[in-house]
Amino acid sequence: MIQIKSDEEVEKMAEAGRITALGMQAVAEAIRPGVSTWELDRIARRTLNKLKARPAFLNYGGFPGSICASKNSVVVHGIPSRRNILREGDIISIDIGAVYGGYVGDMARTFPVGEVSEEAKRLIRVTEEAFWKGIEFARVGFRLGDLSNAIQEHAEAAGFGVVRDYVGHGIGEEMHEDPAVPNYGTPGHGLRFEKGLVIAVEPMVNLGTWEVTTDDDDGWTVRTADGKISAHYENTIAVTDGDPRILTTI
Ligand code: MG
Numbered sequence: 001m002i003q004i005k006s007d008e009e010v011e012k013m014a015e016a017g018r019i020t021a022l023g024m025q026a027v028a029e030a031i032r033p034g035v036s037t038w039e040l041d042r043i044a045r046r047t048l049n050k051l052k053a054r055p056a057f058l059n060y061g062g063f064p065g066s067i068c069a070s071k072n073s074v075v076v077h078g079i080p081s082r083r084n085i086l087r088e089g090d091i092i093s094i095d096i097g098a099v100y101g102g103y104v105g106d107m108a109r110t111f112p113v114g115e116v117s118e119e120a121k122r123l124i125r126v127t128e129e130a131f132w133k134g135i136e137f138a139r140v141g142f143r144l145g146d147l148s149n150a151i152q153e154h155a156e157a158a159g160f161g162v163v164r165d166y167v168g169h170g171i172g173e174e175m176h177e178d179p180a181v182p183n184y185g186t187p188g189h190g191l192r193f194e195k196g197l198v199i200a201v202e203p204m205v206n207l208g209t210w211e212v213t214t215d216d217d218d219g220w221t222v223r224t225a226d227g228k229i230s231a232h233y234e235n236t237i238a239v240t241d242g243d244p245r246i247l248t249t250i
Contacts, residue, residue, distance in 0.1 A: 148185025
């Protein structure tokens with residue numbers, strides 16, 4: 001069931017979103033060669049707790065981390081680990097969620113670690129661009145398929161693969177609410193946008209094939225099937241009377 005938010009609820013979600021973005025900023029500032037993804041997880045948890053928020057991912061479905069830290073060919077749900085040390089030339093996707101005042105914020109970014117390849121830079125850039133192309137349609141008068149298709153077209157035009165198995169989602173008091181927000185779709189189809197719809201839009205774009213696999217040993221880590229790198233860009237946004245509003249921002 002889709003839950004349309006009141007203006008008051010959207011304001012509360014903007015608070016949760018701001019705190020999520022502050023958590024992301026603290027993690028981003030710590031990213032450098034030599035740091036472990038476990039250290040990044042600690043920074044995220046400490047920052048959110050200091051702001052009287054709770055990491056939304058910790059224990060969600062049994063997930064053991066406060067962030068997802070997904071390096072290189074890991075698409076999503078990378079578990080923070082002391083043994084996972086960032087090296088010059090890696091790319092690292094950080095997905096962070098915060099619960100504050102009863103509402104959830106959810107966002108993701110992919111960061112270069114030191115100097116990275118031109119193709120890695122292009123993948124990160126195109127993934128972010130696909131997000132912005134998509135949300136141009138998060139307006140009254142358009143439909144979900146318009147947004148989904150814009151993301152897909154932009155990423156595929158660049159020669160990249162758009163992940164199918166993981167998608168964006170409605171968000172509110174729960175991290176995952178209806179509707180599902182795919183990063184691929186058909187224009188003119190799907191849910192009609194209305195004011196007060198709050199969704200997490202999150203293209204996951206692979207350098208090569210869109211296909212992914214999940215590690216058997218931990219049941220979480222999602223990797224590209226061909227071992228090539230992947231990028232992720234996500235914000236929680238609200239549909240308004242006018243332009244879409246980014247809630248996960250400082
Ligand atoms: Mg999400």
